[in-house]
Amino acid sequence: MVIGFSQLIDLLIGGLAIGCVYSLVALGFAMIMRATSIIHFAQGEVMMLGSMCGLTSLWLLPALPLPLVLAVGMVSSGLIAVAMELAVYRTLRRRRVPIMNVITATVGMSILCINAARIIWGSEPLRFPELFATDAYAFAGVRISPQLFWIMVMGLALMGALQLFLKHTRTGIAMQAVAQDPETAQLIGANLTRMMAYTFAISGMMAGAAGVMLGSMFFAFFEMGFITGVKGFIAATLGGLGSIAGAMLGGILFGLIETFSAVFLSSAYKDGIGMILLIAILLVLPSGLVGLWQKRS
Amino acid sequence: MAEALVGRSDAPQGERSRAVRRVTWIALAALILVPWIESDKFVLHILSLIAIASIVAMGLQLLLGGSGQLSIGQAAFYGIGAYASALLTTKLGVTFPLALIGAGVAAALASLLMVPITRLTGPYLAVATLGFSILVYLVIKNEEWLTGGSYGFIGIPRADLFGHVLRDAMHSYYLCVGVAALVYAVFARIEGTRFGRAVNAVRQDADAAAASGLRVTLIKSQCFVIAAFVAGLAGSLYAHEVRYLAPNDFTFWKSIEILIMVVIGGVGSLPGAILGAAIVVGLPEILREIGDYRMLVFGAILMATMLFGEGGLAALFAAIGRRIGALWTRSVPSAAGNSSR
Amino acid sequence: MSVATSGGSGVDRSDPAFRSAHAGDVLLQAKSVTRLFGGVRAVDGVDLAVRRGSVHGLIGPNGAGKTTLLNLIAGVFPLSAGALHFGARDITRHSTADRARGGIRRTFQNLRLFLEMTALENVAIGVHAETRCGFFDAVLRTPRQRREESGIRERAMQALMFVGLAGLAHARASTLAYGHRRLLEIARAIVAAPQLLLLDEPAAGLNATEAVHVTELISRLRGRGTTIILVEHHMDVVMSACDEITVLNYGRKLANGTPAAIQDDPAVIEAYLGRAVEHDHARA
Numbered sequence: 001m002v003i004g005f006s007q008l009i010d011l012l013i014g015g016l017a018i019g020c021v022y023s024l025v026a027l028g029f030a031m032i033m034r035a036t037s038i039i040h041f042a043q044g045e046v047m048m049l050g051s052m053c054g055l056t057s058l059w060l061l062p063a064l065p066l067p068l069v070l071a072v073g074m075v076s077s078g079l080i081a082v083a084m085e086l087a088v089y090r091t092l093r094r095r096r097v098p099i100m101n102v103i104t105a106t107v108g109m110s111i112l113c114i115n116a117a118r119i120i121w122g123s124e125p126l127r128f129p130e131l132f133a134t135d136a137y138a139f140a141g142v143r144i145s146p147q148l149f150w151i152m153v154m155g156l157a158l159m160g161a162l163q164l165f166l167k168h169t170r171t172g173i174a175m176q177a178v179a180q181d182p183e184t185a186q187l188i189g190a191n192l193t194r195m196m197a198y199t200f201a202i203s204g205m206m207a208g209a210a211g212v213m214l215g216s217m218f219f220a221f222f223e224m225g226f227i228t229g230v231k232g233f234i235a236a237t238l239g240g241l242g243s244i245a246g247a248m249l250g251g252i253l254f255g256l257i258e259t260f261s262a263v264f265l266s267s268a269y270k271d272g273i274g275m276i277l278l279i280a281i282l283l284v285l286p287s288g289l290v291g292l293w294q295k296r297s
Numbered sequence: 298m299a300e301a302l303v304g305r306s307d308a309p310q311g312e313r314s315r316a317v318r319r320v321t322w323i324a325l326a327a328l329i330l331v332p333w334i335e336s337d338k339f340v341l342h343i344l345s346l347i348a349i350a351s352i353v354a355m356g357l358q359l360l361l362g363g364s365g366q367l368s369i370g371q372a373a374f375y376g377i378g379a380y381a382s383a384l385l386t387t388k389l390g391v392t393f394p395l396a397l398i399g400a401g402v403a404a405a406l407a408s409l410l411m412v413p414i415t416r417l418t419g420p421y422l423a424v425a426t427l428g429f430s431i432l433v434y435l436v437i438k439n440e441e442w443l444t445g446g447s448y449g450f451i452g453i454p455r456a457d458l459f460g461h462v463l464r465d466a467m468h469s470y471y472l473c474v475g476v477a478a479l480v481y482a483v484f485a486r487i488e489g490t491r492f493g494r495a496v497n498a499v500r501q502d503a504d505a506a507a508a509s510g511l512r513v514t515l516i517k518s519q520c521f522v523i524a525a526f527v528a529g530l531a532g533s534l535y536a537h538e539v540r541y542l543a544p545n546d547f548t549f550w551k552s553i554e555i556l557i558m559v560v561i562g563g564v565g566s567l568p569g570a571i572l573g574a575a576i577v578v579g580l581p582e583i584l585r586e587i588g589d590y591r592m593l594v595f596g597a598i599l600m601a602t603m604l605f606g607e608g609g610l611a612a613l614f615a616a617i618g619r620r621i622g623a624l625w626t627r628s629v630p631s632a633a634g635n636s637s638r
Numbered sequence: 639m640s641v642a643t644s645g646g647s648g649v650d651r652s653d654p655a656f657r658s659a660h661a662g663d664v665l666l667q668a669k670s671v672t673r674l675f676g677g678v679r680a681v682d683g684v685d686l687a688v689r690r691g692s693v694h695g696l697i698g699p700n701g702a703g704k705t706t707l708l709n710l711i712a713g714v715f716p717l718s719a720g721a722l723h724f725g726a727r728d729i730t731r732h733s734t735a736d737r738a739r740g741g742i743r744r745t746f747q748n749l750r751l752f753l754e755m756t757a758l759e760n761v762a763i764g765v766h767a768e769t770r771c772g773f774f775d776a777v778l779r780t781p782r783q784r785r786e787e788s789g790i791r792e793r794a795m796q797a798l799m800f801v802g803l804a805g806l807a808h809a810r811a812s813t814l815a816y817g818h819r820r821l822l823e824i825a826r827a828i829v830a831a832p833q834l835l836l837l838d839e840p841a842a843g844l845n846a847t848e849a850v851h852v853t854e855l856i857s858r859l860r861g862r863g864t865t866i867i868l869v870e871h872h873m874d875v876v877m878s879a880c881d882e883i884t885v886l887n888y889g890r891k892l893a894n895g896t897p898a899a900i901q902d903d904p905a906v907i908e909a910y911l912g913r914a915v916e917h918d919h920a921r922a
Binding site: 033039041088091092095097098100101102104105107108109110111112113114115116118119226230233234237241266268269271272274275276278279282283286287 | 361367413414416417418420421423424425427428429431432435438439549550553556557560561564589590592593595596597598599600603604605
């Protein structure tokens with residue numbers, strides 16, 4: 001199937017945009033897994049709730065500019081994630097229940113959130129109002145959708161900001177220390193509870209941003225966190241669980257592959273391509289893409 | 298037999314297994330008597346579904362509690378078994394007993410595709426099984442010529458045994474409970490054998506097992522195939538109980554439900570898998586009264602039960618059983634002196 | 639050197655007849671074995687020749703690469719360079735399980751028992767590879783399975799008796815005292831009568847009495863014809879149990895020879911033994 005250059009750029013930007021969404025969800029999985037060793041099954045629901053809250057803010061204030069909608073989504077998701085941690089997960093950790101129990105509790109949390117959302121917002125898909133300019137940007141003879149373009153830019157900007165935060169701020173470095181070695185980190189003064197809360201807050205905020213972006217690309221509905229959460233988790237695994245950079249890379253890769261294979265292969269099996277790819281990569285690199293970097297050294 | 302797969306008990310072996318065997322026989326007797334006490338068709342139907350779910354859960358118990366492999370893809374084999382049985386009986390006119398076995402075999406064959414994945418561990422294995430589950434779901438949904446796709450597979454006949462069609466809810470209850478009891482007995486037999494020890498060793502320390510000459514990947518693969526076969530059997534029973542199949546019955550979410558059954562019941566406990574199945578299938582039915590809020594409450598209950606820690610419900614019941622047993626022996630004067638803690 | 643030289647069966651390894659019967663018969667040969675971790679050369683071009691029927695010690699300061707070398711022989715990770723020969727076979731690429739099945743068994747420095755199983759069950763795992771009954775036999779409890787199972791338990795009991803743990807056969811491994819756990823590891827490793835036994839610090843953390851028991855066990859095993867590679871820090875155990883010792887330092891072979899020769903080697907003294915040499919000389 002022959003495609004034109006313009007179409008190629010379209011697909012590329014589209015793939016990168018959805019890839020950024022997956023990356024934001026994926027890095028939340030990675031951060032939480034690094035800090036607590038659990039698979040946070042409710043991460044997709046955190047994203048969904050951010051989307052819903054962002055949409056609700058637009059209902060209340062229709063003239064709200066995009067950056068504020070994003071902020072609302074991020075803040076609400078961040079707060080919800082912290083609430084989950086402080087109310088439930090921390091209690092379980094303190095009781096030293098086995099890890100499988102904590103993971104199952106996140107499943108319970110997921111069920112709770114999905115059904116709460118269904119009760120509050122109903123089960124119909126909800127459209128976001130137009131947040132972006134509708135006229136395509138023309139650039140070097142190519143037409144680019146503003147929505148996809150700005151989502152990609154915002155996603156990359158958020159991820160860049162996160163990397164800077166983690167590497168160059170005291171809190172960020174402390175968070176990394178706690179994730180690597182909680183006991184030693186405590187000895188040098190890190191407050192474990194606070195660091196865990198920050199971890200959940202940040203992963204929540206990233207998910208919230210993803211939710212607003214995804215909602216504006218398609219629509220928001222109570223189950224949207226489910227499949228996107230699964231894809232985010234897969235992307236995080238692809239990149240090597242526990243590696244934040246790997247999660248970001250994995251998400252973008254996943255988005256690109258999904259977008260291109262929907263066009264070139266079957267769109268019915270578009271979700272499936274990612275799965276096959278994931279399994280294939282894991283068979284060759286059992287710890288994800290991170291294994292590739294390690295093999296070289 | 299309470300910790301049949303794992304043998305994690307601390308108490309003296311002899312008296313524990315006697316007590317456990319007693320409880321098991323009582324439970325079996327109770328199950329046989331149930332339809333005579335409660336003849337409501339809907340209740341029997343739910344109990345049949347619980348029995349079916351417990352079969353899949355017991356298979357996962359072998360995987361997770363036995364060999365230590367977290368699979369969140371068992372719904373795939375459940376679905377393959379269900380559709381295989383439906384196809385065999387409707388399109389090929391195969392009788393039910395053969396279709397039942399055929400369903401198990403189909404699921405087992407499909408699981409051979411997963412054998413390379415058994416090299417993976419932890420969340421990587423989990424994600425790979427998840428991917429497989431989603432793939433199977435997609436095939437079920439898209440290949441309408443085979444499965445009816447989203448329109449569903451209708452017209453599945455009732456189960457029939459030796460020519461006698463099981464029209465009565467009571468008879469299909471006995472069929473489901475019978476197969477579940479058989480699967481339970483099979484898995485319980487594994488304890489104390491070379492195979493059972495090998496599976497446990499692989500879970501506890503795969504490297505030490507390899508250092509003793511165990512082929513870890515082979516053992517893990519065997520567990521996968523067995524669990525898949527059993528899930529396939531359950532799928533067949535489901536197909537002929539409900540007589541209508543839709544892709545939504547076999548999503549990744551169903552795999553999670555099966556996992557929840559095992560965790561609630563207690564990882565490593567065979568009876569726990571049955572308890573867990575009863576809760577996961579039965580609780581939403583009991584909560585039906587609450588209407589819209591029922592899954593909300595279910596989620597909350599799930600989180601709350603996770604506070605119970607190690608061993609889940611099975612450990613809880615075992616602890617209660619021990620207390621009752623201690624009270625019993627204390628109330629019966631014995632020449633050897635009272636039981637003491 | 640005459641401490642603990644006679645094994646349980648009365649073999650005197652200082653007997654020239656014994657020595658000549660075994661001399662030159664190398665069971666395990668490591669040629670230029672190297673293992674890299676990132677940039678670190680944990681083991682660097684080490685040659686090792688372990689004679690059949692001997693107890694071969696591997697000593698060196700912490701970080702010298704002893705356990706890494708042992709792990710390489712056991713197949714825990716692949717060689718970065720070099721080759722390993724076991725008897726006539728090149729086992730360089732063999733997996734851990736294949737080496738175990740081929741007759742190389744090991745104990746672990748930090749004890750890797752199956753804690754939820756009883757002592758007997760732990761040892762039973764040691765004979766898993768020599769037996770056959772699988773899932774269907776287990777479920778059906780065929781006569782073959784029952785025979786095999788009682789055979790397994792018999793052999794496991796014998797191994798437990800050999801190390802002195804018979805009385806604790808049905809105790810859960812997690813309830814055993816540390817010293818008994820060490821013995822259980824050994825029992826599990828020897829139940830299948832391996833040709834080559836790799837002991838990774840079997841006396842670590844043991845008191846003097848327990849250490850003597852281990853030394854005596856090693857000599858009895860040697861008496862049975864088992865070849866042993868022993869990594870150990872307990873100098874009493876090493877000097878009294880070993881026929882030959884290889885000293886490693888910074889991943890390289892520093893010296894190789896009899897215990898007496900090693901104790902006198904100035905390079906070894908400088909790197910490692912220090913004052914302990916004078917102490918041992920005073921006693922011998």
